[in-house]
Amino acid sequence: ARTVARMAALLGARAAPAELRELETADAALVLGEDLTATAPRAALALRQAARGAERALAAEKGVPAWLDNASRVAGEGRRSPIAVVTPTPDALDDVATWALRRAPAEIAAFGFAVAAALRGEAAEAEAEAVAAALAAAEAPAVAAGYGLARADVVEAAGAVAEALGARARLALFPAEANAMGLAQLTARGLEGAVAALEAGEARTAVLAEADLEATADPALVERLFAAAETVIALDAEETAATARADVVLPVANWDEAAGTLVNHAGRAQRRFAARPAERAAAWRVIAALGG
Numbered sequence: 001a002r003t004v005a006r007m008a009a010l011l012g013a014r015a016a017p018a019e020l021r022e023l024e025t026a027d028a029a030l031v032l033g034e035d036l037t038a039t040a041p042r043a044a045l046a047l048r049q050a051a052r053g054a055e056r057a058l059a060a061e062k063g064v065p066a067w068l069d070n071a072s073r074v075a076g077e078g079r080r081s082p083i084a085v086v087t088p089t090p091d092a093l094d095d096v097a098t099w100a101l102r103r104a105p106a107e108i109a110a111f112g113f114a115v116a117a118a119l120r121g122e123a124a125e126a127e128a129e130a131v132a133a134a135l136a137a138a139e140a141p142a143v144a145a146g147y148g149l150a151r152a153d154v155v156e157a158a159g160a161v162a163e164a165l166g167a168r169a170r171l172a173l174f175p176a177e178a179n180a181m182g183l184a185q186l187t188a189r190g191l192e193g194a195v196a197a198l199e200a201g202e203a204r205t206a207v208l209a210e211a212d213l214e215a216t217a218d219p220a221l222v223e224r225l226f227a228a229a230e231t232v233i234a235l236d237a238e239e240t241a242a243t244a245r246a247d248v249v250l251p252v253a254n255w256d257e258a259a260g261t262l263v264n265h266a267g268r269a270q271r272r273f274a275a276r277p278a279e280r281a282a283a284w285r286v287i288a289a290l291g292g
Contacts, residue, residue, distance in 0.1 A: 002192075003152040007173040008184040008267070010159040017266040018142060018170035024049040026170055028138035029083045030115065030131060030161060033108040033154040034146040037092035040174045040265070043144060044093060047083060050142070051096035054079040082134035086111055088149070099131060105149045112145075112157025119164035141165055146174035174265045177216075182263025191221050198228035207290065208234045209283045210252065214241035233290075235283045251280050258282035 011017040023029070023046035036044035055076030056066050064075040084099040085091050086108055094100035103111055111128060118124040118132035135141040143165070145158035155173060162171040175181050183190075189197075191213070197203045206229040213222045226232060226245060234246035237254040252258075257278030264270050281289075 002190065003147055003155060004175045004180045004184040004190075005187075006152065007147075007155055007175060008181055010155070010162075011171065011173060011267060018144075018172040019266050019268075020046045022140075022170050023047060023142050023144070023172060025053065026050045026138070026140050026142035027053050027081050028134045028140075029081075029142040029144065030112075030135060030158075031083070031085045031087070031091075031093065032112045032143070032145040032158050032161075033087060033105070033151065034144060034148045034174060035087060035089075035091055036144065036146075036174070039146055039148045039176070043172060043174065043265075047093060047142075047144070048096055051080050051083055052076070053081040082131075082138075084131045084134070098134070099127065101127060105151060108149070109151065109153035109157040112154065112161055116157070116160035116164040119161065135161070135165060140168060140170060142170040142172065144172045144174070147176040148174075150176075172265065179262040181265055181267055182269075185263065185267060191217055191225070195221055195224045195228060198225060204230040206232045207287065208232065208236075208242050208246065209287055210236055210255075212236070212240040212242050235286055237280070250286055252283040252286055253278035253280045258284075260284055 020042055023043055029047055029050055031047070036047065055078065056072055058077060058079050059072040059075035060066070062075045064071050066072050080096065080098065082098040083093070083096060084101065085093050085097040086101045086103055088103065088105050091100065114124040114128035115132045118129045119136055124132070143158050143162045145154050147155070158171065158173065162169040194206065198206060206225055231248065232246045233248045233250065234243045235250045235252045236243050237252055243249045256275040259272060259274045260282055261269055261271055
């Protein structure tokens with residue numbers, strides 16, 4: 001929760017977080033630590049489009065419009081906009097990357113801070129200086145990171161690079177779960193805060209709304225929550241380890257059966273619609289009913 005709150009703060013400090021369409025038109029990009037194809041596939045596709053920016057620009061100079069895709073590819077001579085992908089393992093975006101760099105998880109943030117230092121004119125390792133030079137030369141550079149490695153320092157490093165680039169930088173940060181950014185903007189205290197409130201006697205009941213904590217959260221925190229709560233109410237469409245331990249289980253609609261609103265990575269509210277009819281109510285409606 002603290003890391004997602006920090007993401008929200010970094011994005012809130014900018015005039016506007018990077019939307020996906022802005023990633024598509026970036027003329028240079030740095031991906032720090034995130035396997036975007038796995039965690040944010042639409043963003044990965046946007047960067048694939050961005051990689052073709054130099055190709056389309058050359059084609060346009062020759063009078064070939066972008067909508068003539070095959071002709072544009074030929075006229076563009078295969079040019080690629082510079083993209084650096086810094087991940088622990090081979091990445092699906094390596095085929096469009098100018099720099100496909102492998103770093104241990106603990107070293108990725110250090111590389112990002114080195115790029116930021118190079119952008120400020122300080123000495124850095126050769127690869128960091130090369131990436132910094134490409135970002136500095138771009139009109140619309142993009143920086144992308146997330147919580148895929150569960151490391152807050154990677155997020156801080158991405159923010160440092162964006163700050164060094166200035167207002168023209170397009171910063172995209174992807175939390176681990178849908179609507180996490182919305183909860184951060186509501187200043188939600190996260191699981192740590194919920195456990196603290198239960199242990200302090202500020203709350204007695206824990207409501208788990210489609211949250212399989214056993215699979216996603218720190219096991220020690222989960223144990224503290226179940227130990228501190230007088231009653232645990234679980235709302236879910238499936239049987240999970242959490243529903244097995246809960247005192248009360250309320251069935252709710254599955255994700256594809258429920259309409260509602262979520263907040264995306266850029267802090268924008270998005271409507272979603274049910275793909276099929278549901279016999280059960282959406283979890284958010286059940287929570288609203290429980291609240292009176």
